[in-house]
Amino acid sequence: MSDRNKKQSSGINDILNDDNIQIIRSKRRSLGLEVRPDGSVVVRIPNRLSKKQLMEFLVKHKAWIDEKRHYMMNRQDIRISTNAVKYDELTAEERLRIKDTFVKKAAYYSQIMGVSVGNITIRNQKTRWGSCSSKGNLNFNYQLYYMPEELMDYVVIHELAHRRYMNHSEQFWAEVEKYCPDYRSRRNSLRLYRLEV
Known part of the structure; x- marks a missing residue:
């Protein structure tokens, strides 16, 4: 190539x-x-x-x-801070607790949505709240742990919906809406937050 x-x-x-x-x-x-x-x-x-x-x-x-x-x-930023502890300052116990929270949520929603999940990784991502690979591996931004729980749930549902649709088509958003009827409101709320680098 x-x-x-x-x-x-x-x-x-x-x-x-x-x-x-x-x-x-x-x-x-x-x-x-x-x-x-x-x-x-x-x-x-x-x-x-x-x-x-x-x-x-x-x-x-x-x-x-x-x-x-x-x-x-990079304009004057008026968005909300996640107030997350710096990733490098987290103890091993704290990182484990954060990952465990995401693992449990992914297990709960994947069962409801009827999809399988691969590995789950927690990262300090600079531009994304989460992602899903074609193999079903999920990545989540640790900062979601410090934000309102409904926003964490929305991101988990969003990424799990990619297990059926690896795109952002109308079918994908219909799948998200099926399990998160107010996803538009949650998505708009999520956009008010800025990622702490």
Whole structure:
């Protein structure tokens, strides 16, 4: 694989795993991009645009999106702090307690949702609250432990929904809504928090 193809493949994976990109289809003829103050991205596209064309458009504009996000996130920040203890300052016992909390929540919701789970890892991620691999391995940002429990539950449900849909399609969000009816409200609340680096 050439360097160019590797770079494009990496860009596509970044986009597919980005929880903060919202796709809106309409009767419009042109494509539009908007980066909001919270760093989320809204992409407005024509109804008939194919997934391949959408991916090509997003990969082409990824550098612009990253630049705008960087600008937005480095403006005067008025978002809420997670008040999390610094990750390096956590004791082994505290890290174990945090992981145990996520393991129990993942076990509870995975049983309800009828999906399997692989390994669960707790990290100090700089840009994400959580992620799910194609093998079912889950990563969660430890800072969620210090936030309202309903937000932690939302992220767990969100990542488990990826066990059925590895994208952010309408079917994916319908799956999230099935187990978290007020997910829109929780998602908006989550966006008010800033990650402590």
